[in-house]
Amino acid sequence: MILNATVGAELEGARLDDGLKALFPQLSKTEIRRLIDWGSCTINMALVRVASRQLHRGDVIALGLIEKERCLDLVYTAGDMLYEDRDCLAVNKGIGINSQRTPYQLKGTAEYAVGCYLRAIGLNEEARIVHRLDRGTSGVLFFPKNKKAATHIAGEFKAGRVEKVYWAVVSGTPAEEAWQVDAPIGKLNKFRYGVMQPGKSSVTNFRVLARGAGSALIESKPLTGRTHQIRVHLAHSGLPIIGDVNYGAPPAERIMLHCRRMAFKGPSGQQISAEAPVDGTFCAICAGLGILIEPTGDETGND
Template structure:
């Protein structure tokens, strides 16, 4: 929920937290301070993190009220990383975590946790989000550690030269073992995208990995990187992802979409690759539906 108000003469000169309390009496002082601390407050479109800063008449104060369950103090340590060198790092994003800051929060996002990690390891660079995973999607996310690396991987992503492998659970057996969807994607409303003309070019290669009881594990390899691309293309095929209620997927503990692997070449030709283990909820859903992941989880020879 977003709350917005303009600072009037009565609030001018007040501390940010006191002025917010006066403008939004339905919130407690403690809740307002938590919103400020978690990065859910802007003053005239600028992020405000200091509760004691003075307000000025005419400033626009906006608060993003975040659900309690989203307040996860996300921290990455070196042993948590999937990959790290002098130019890149990769993390395993958990489902339910935002990839980057939102109007509701800064802390508790992957972007913020990576920025803290970089600072704590002596790197004075921002966390550059060069690709993202939807909140409900888990798996590999790469972050460049410097501007040169960011430019390099951004170009590779634009040219479709980053290999991305996703796993998705659907509830219907596809008609073919391997198939490709080449269909443009456009935004339909605030929350949904769909195959539409005109739209942005989108290509995804699919194949069936395993079939169980009422569910099928599908591999997706997106060539392009459109918002919701795999979700939209599977829905277009009549195969909505389990747990993806936005696109008509059947009920599941979480949206069953996982970025299993990303691979590309560095500017000096080195292979850069990360593989993300699946989380317990994904594993349990596979077990419950008689899908054996063990052969797929073995390391490549």
């Protein structure tokens, strides 16, 4: 929910936190300061994170209300890196974490945490977004360390030269061991996409890795980069991803989609690749369906 207000003459010169308390009395001062700190407040469409900022008559305020459970103090250290060299790094983004900042959340996003990490290792660089994972999708997320690398990696994604491998656990029994979906994707509404004409050309290769009780673990390789591509193409195949209720799947503790591996050629010609282990929730849901995942990392660890 987003709260909106315009500062009147009675709040001219007031501190931001005091003004927000007057404008939105249903919120406590502690909650207001938390929201300011987490990047949830804009004044005249500009982010403001200083509670003592002075208000002026006519200031247009927007305050995004973030659920407390989404306010995770995400921190990355060198030990969290799936891959790192002088040009880029990769992290294993957890479920429930936004890849990049939203209009009303800065802290608690992978972008913010990577930016803090870059400064901690002595780089005066911002965290640049070159690709994204949905909030409910876990796995490999790459960040460049400089502008040159960002331009190169973004070009690799645009040209389709990045190998992307996802794991998805679907509801249903695939009729084939491997198949390809070549079907255009378009936007149905704010939250859903679908196979439609006209739509953007979209191609995904699928392969069964393991079968369970009315389910299967699928390796998905998108050859194009459309929003919700794997989710849409699996639903179109009659195999929605478990937990993806927007696309007709049964509910679960998480959407069972994980970016397992990414690989591409780096700015200096080096081969770059990162593989992310799945989390404990993913493994537990698989085990409950009779799908056993061979451990290759910390799959048995915490989320």
